[in-house]
Amino acid sequence: MDKKEQLITTAFQLFYRHGVHAVGINRVLAESGVAKKTLYNHFPGKDDLVAATIDHCDRRYFSWLNGRLENVEDGEEALWAVFDALDDLFKGRDPSVQAFYGCYFINVAAEFSDPNDPIHQKCARNKMEMMKLIRFHVAQMLPYEESKLEISDTIAMLIEGAIVRAHVASDADAALKAKAAAKRLFSTQVKV
Template sequence: MSRKRQILVDTALQLFYEKGVNSVGINELLKVSGIAKKTLYNHFDSKQALVLAALKQRNDKFMTWLEMNLNEASTDKEVIARLFHGLSAWFTDSAAELGNFRGCFFINTSSEFSDPCSDVSQYCQYHKRQVRALISKHLSNPSPELLDTICVLKEGAITIAYVNKDFSMPQKCISILDKLL
């Protein structure tokens, strides 16, 4: 990836995550990135293409972070603890690789695209499937109900942490899930 393209993607991800996709115009992106409009359009044929590149970069970062958090778990209890303790660190801006917490970039972005068949919405759905598959890979209990519960609680914890600024949810989720194991 060229250096200028990477700067554009980095800047887009930062601004889109901080302010929302529809709140950030191309002129703001160009000003913050210091990249010329012609260069932008040499790399991306539309704002949507840039949004997709930002989503891909965030997905790669999040999946790497999640794999690192779950990799050492040897029991389902450890998977759950590592997942929700990791989320807690993210919520309190202690997961440096994820940056400052502004909720789920994929939920936030998909809410700005009303067509569930759009490429952006499809990519957000893809991300959620990838997260689910990675959690499933680390669980020894193949129960779909357990996996559903973990994923629903994870999404709820992220939303409550962002909307209500209630950072106690990860510990509550661990307590709930411990009763199911």
């Protein structure tokens, strides 16, 4: 049993569910069954544990997402599959993922809202990776389209918007709505 991993996973669950500042170190220790000394043996302080949970969530998220894109063709199909994956996520239809309480990166960035904060920047890095994934599939889909970057930006905003509306406004169909909007967008763009 890797104590460090154990610490990170339970910390992530608690931080995701209740917020970083609302959960104390002692609760993480109690629920993970790890001694305090061990925690401070692996991490200089709480912030470093928080940073580790972000990395943990990032790995988990992309491994989950890439799993869903595995048997799907790159490009258009993959793009729709991303929205379908979000739809399952919002509706709790994917048993491999815990209940949905918004995007961990958005939530943590909200608590560490200074863009210069290293934890905030770690969250930003996840968004950059996601943008890269979107750009890749958009480029596959529209190799001769000169406005690939703009289209990718739009897709990214629709995704973030869907996540926010699903969580804050409890709009469980947000992913499907965003998917439909993206489809409409492509039907215009291709014709032009």
